[in-house]
Amino acid sequence: MEFTASNDFFNAIFNSIANGLIVLRPLYNQEKTEDFLVLFCNTKTQEYLKIEECKDQHFTKVFNKYDSFVLVEKFSEILAKKSDPVFEISFQIDEKQHWFRFTAESNNDLLIVTLEDINQYKEKQFTLKEALSVAEKQERFYNSITNTTPDLVYVLDLSYKFTYANKALLTMWGKTAQDSVGKGLRENGYEEWHAVMHEREIDEVVSTKKMIRGTVSFPHAELGRRVYDYIFAPVFNKEGEVEAIAGTTRDITDIKYAEEQQFLAKRKIEESESRLKSMIHQTPSATLVLMGSDLVIEQINTQMLSLIGRGEEIIGMPLIDVLPELKGQYVWTQVQNVYNKGIPFDQSEVLVQHNRTGEMRDYYYNLAYRPFIENGKITGMIQVAVDVTGQVSARKKMEESENRFRALVNASSDFVFRLNADWTVLRSLESGGTYSETGEPVLDWISSYIHPDDREMALHLISEAINNKTIFELEHRVLKTDDSVAWAFSRVVPILNDDSEVIEWFGAASDITSQKEVQQIIEESAENFKQLADLVPQIIWTSRADGFADYFNKRWYEYTKFRENEFGDSSWAPVLHPDDVSLVKENWYKSIESGNPYQLEFRLRNGETGEYRWFLSKAVPIKDASGTIMKWFGTCTDIHEQKSVTEKLEILVSERTRELQRSNEDLQQFAHVASHDLKEPVRKIKTFISRLEDNLEGKLDESAKKFIDRIHVASDRMFNMIEGVLTYSKINADQQIPTMVDLNEVLKNIETDLEVSLQKTGGQIYYDNLPVIEGAQVLLYQLFYNLINNSIKFAKEGIPIQIKLSSQIIEKDKKTAIITVEDNGIGFEENQAGRIFETFTRLNSKDTYEGTGLGLSLCKKIVERHSGTITASGNPSVGAVFTITLPLKQEENNI
Structure with missing residues (x-):
């Protein structure tokens, strides 16, 4: 414890x-x-x-x-x-x-x-250390400042004795600090008046506690008498009482002198600026003065304001703020070079882009830039500009015109020349020549160049051109140096001065020898054509592109008895049958407008007998290389006899057609009546056989029953065959209006209708994405019903039938559906494929397989009514394939 x-x-x-x-x-x-x-x-x-x-x-x-x-x-x-x-x-x-x-x-x-x-102790230690450091630093700064400044720095106590004097003051006195600090003004060399003045000023600072400033002149130990500016400032103790006087004195002798010189210089500058300003505003050139590194607009005359498109509000603004669009342009680079490098700039026709009128445009100026240099330094620049946009534009247009002219002369294969005002002197223009660069003059050029047979016409036209100051044009022959002759087309135009006087002529001569030769060939060919056309028994004619007839052969004038060379529509109208006039004109001008060939049958009146005969007229357009119709070439062939034969044949064909239609209708009526009448006895046979079976029930042996079954089978087959014939006969009789039929929906209905047969045999139908086509709903249903029912009927024993339908769309002339119906039934031999669609054709025993032999022939008729095709292929014990092609859209309104 x-x-x-x-x-x-x-x-x-x-x-x-x-x-x-x-x-x-x-x-x-x-x-x-x-x-x-x-x-x-x-x-x-x-x-x-x-x-x-x-x-x-x-x-x-x-x-x-x-x-x-x-x-x-x-x-x-x-x-x-x-x-x-x-x-x-x-x-x-x-x-x-x-x-x-x-x-x-x-x-x-x-x-x-x-x-x-010891944190507080450390903080105080750090603070004290920092304070001592700052104090020492401030003392160093103070000593450094006061001893390095050229100004006189000093401190006086209240008994007018110096307690501090810096190096500059000691140097002025020519003393050391030991000899001067602690001594009064007089002891340091101040004159009596000077000492009394400063003692009075010190007393004033002590009493008012305010600093005073003054100027005084006294001798310097080395520099002699100088002028000084001085300041006496009070130094206060903690109680706010003045304990000392701090003074600074600055030698302003040089400043005073500089001020006097500056005053004089200022007066000169002001006078110079006034003269410069007056000169700038009076000069006729656009002038601008820029000052400072920002290139501020200091002076500008009205001409420059007009070029810039602004008013005097821009004075005092930097030039680039007034014209920001100059940035990046060649002219702005030169402005900066002048200011930054002092490089003067003189250049003519400088391109400047700016919006003087509110939109950016190209202007051209003659520019001169000069730097302002003051005391060896660039302080600004002056700019002078002359707008030469109009002159440059005019010169460029002239250059463009001259270049086009030069290019034309160089590119032309013509002989280009100049003539003086009276056509007495000819000068050829060399390749690339201008008006001032011409060949040697030719004096007697008419005799030298123009064929003697054409000189008279040439002189006549030259006289008319000179007198009327009009263009000269002439096709003429030219004498060549090898004594051969060529054809030329010469065209000469007058050059007029401002007073509309001819000063010279400018001309070009084109070699048209080949054209002349072609023209001669054409004329010879036209003559040959006319001679050949006159030998033809047909009427041959030509017309211009607008349809105006310009040629008929001899046969025309022989038939119509018209005067020769009578052309145009007026030559056609009188000979046309009145009932054909409007038809002929309508079809003819339709062909002219469309450029399509013309063909029409019409009647022409014979000028001698007055009889109207039938003609077949045909015309085709003749086009140039660009496809433009140049002429129409036509023929009129007499078809009067053929027309008569044709009309007789048409009447005969019409009568035979009506007979066939009537026969067909009779056959259809017979088939309908026959089928209807044949059904009745077959029904009675079936009825009485059934009653016989009922009456003999239990009394018939096996052989009798077998015979009665055979009668039932035969009567059923007869009934089905009659029904097939009736359906087959009606298939072409009833027209159907085509509608859009979805084959997928058709197959769904067929599956429903054949449901019992499919369940009985275990069969299946496969199909997907069958197309939608235009056709008759009832007929298309019948088509695919028969094909599928056919496959079910011919199934292999003990093997469920499999029926597959597939399709694809192809597009050649039109979109077509290809539909394939494929089964795994008994099939057939390939060489029987052509017979399978024939009426009443059976490939198998009627006792084994039911049917009338009309089903597939009915399918073929339905497909053909839809503008399609159907084919079959097969392989015994493998199956059958039916391929059907049907257009997606029917071209006829009825099927």
Whole structure:
């Protein structure tokens, strides 16, 4: 109890002390201190370092966030007496750096450590150190400033004695600080009036507590008499009383002189600027003065304002803000070169793009830029501009015109020449020549060049052209140097001055020898054509592109008895039959408008007998290389006799057609009546056989029953055959209006109608995505019903029938569906494929397979009525394939 009480007592004492206390026992590893066991740490330690319970725990674990290994190493050195037992260290606590002083003492293999919070001491120490550093720095700055400045800096106490004088002041006095500091104004060389004036000023600063400023002149030890500007300022103590006077004095002798010179220079500059401004505004050229690195508009005359398209509000604005479109242009680069490099710029016809009138346009200027240089530095520039846009545009047009003329002369194969005003002198234009670059003059050129037979006409037309100032044109022969003759077409135009007087003539002569030769060939060919056309028994004629007849052969005039060379519509109308006039004109002018060939039968009156005869008229257009119709070439052939024969044949064909239609109707009526009348006795046979079976029930032997079954089968077959004949006869009689038929829907209905047969045989029908086609719904149903029923009927015994329908769409002349119906039935021999669609044709025994032999022939008729085709192919015991082609759209209105 005593020990416990004693322990608690010591804990209370240690916890109450102001500093932290830690008792540590070293932990060794091979005689090396590896860690310490914490035997005790007081509450102040826990408070300082923000730790929880630490007793009987390893030091590195408790103090792991405070460089515990560093502390363990430090404590180990102190324990080994290798280090000072007192050291300072800082930790990061609550994101702030905190300083502690550790003192460690060893006692009986224990280490007693005290730690003291020295953070405030450290802060004061750092603050004091920083303050001393700042003070020392300020003193260095003060001494550096006051001793390096050319100004005089000094301090006077209230008894007018100097307590400080900087290097500049000591130099002016020619003294050292030891000789001058502590002495008064007079002792330092000030004259009496000067000393009295400053003593009075010092008294004024002390009494008013305000600084004063003045100017004074006195001698400098080295420079002689100088002018100084000085300031006396009060220095206050803590109580706000003046305890000293701080003074600065500046040598302003040079400034005063410079001010006088500046004043004179300013007056000269103002006079110069006034003269420059006056010159700028009076100069006829557009002039602009720019100043500063921003090239601000300082002066501008009205001519330049007009070129820019703005008013005087732009004065004081940078040029690039007024004309932002200059940025990136050649002219702006030159402006910058003038200002930045001092390179003068002179250039004519400079292209400048700007929006003087509100839209961007090209302008051309003669420009001159000069830099302003002041004190060897460029401070601005002057610009002079002359608008030459009109001249440049005119010159460019002239150059373009001359280039076109030169290109025309170079490209032309013609002989190009010039003539003087009276045509007495000819000059040829060389290749690439201009009006000023001409060949040697030719004087007697008419006799030299123009064929003697054409000279009279040429001289006559030349005289008319000169007198009337008109264009000269003439086709004439030319004498060549080898004595051969060529044809030329010459055209000469007058060149007039502003007074409409001919100053010269410009001409070109084209070689048309080949055209003349072709023309001669054409004329000879036309004559040959006319001679040949007159030998033909047909009427041959030609017309212009507009349809106006310009030629008839001899046969026309012989038939119509018209005068020769009488052309045009007036030559046709009188000889046409009155009933044919409007038809002929309508069709003829339709062909002219469309350019399509013309063909029509009409009647022409014979000019001698007055008889109207039938003619077949044909005409085709004659086109040039570009497809333009140049002429029409036509013929009229007498078809009167053929027309009579044709009319007789048409009457005969019409009568035969009516007979066939009547016969067909009779046959259809007969088939209908016969089928109807034949059904009745068959029904009676079936009825009486059934009654006979009922009456003899139980009395018939097997042979008699077999005979009666045979009669049933034969009567059923007869009934089906009669029904087939009736259906077959009606298939062409009833016309159907085509509609859009979805074959998928048709197949669904067929599946329903044949459901019993399919279930009985275990058969399946497969189809998908069949097309939608235009046709007769009833007939298409009959087509596919017969084909599928046919497959079911001819199934192999014991094998369920499988029927597959597939389709594809092809497009050649028109879109067509190809539909395939394929089964796995008994099939047929390939050489029987042609017979399978014939009426009443059977390939198998009627006793084994039912049917009339009309089903597939009916299918063929239905397909043909839809403008399609059907074919079959087969393989015995493998199956049959039916291929049907049907157009997607019917061309006829009825089927």
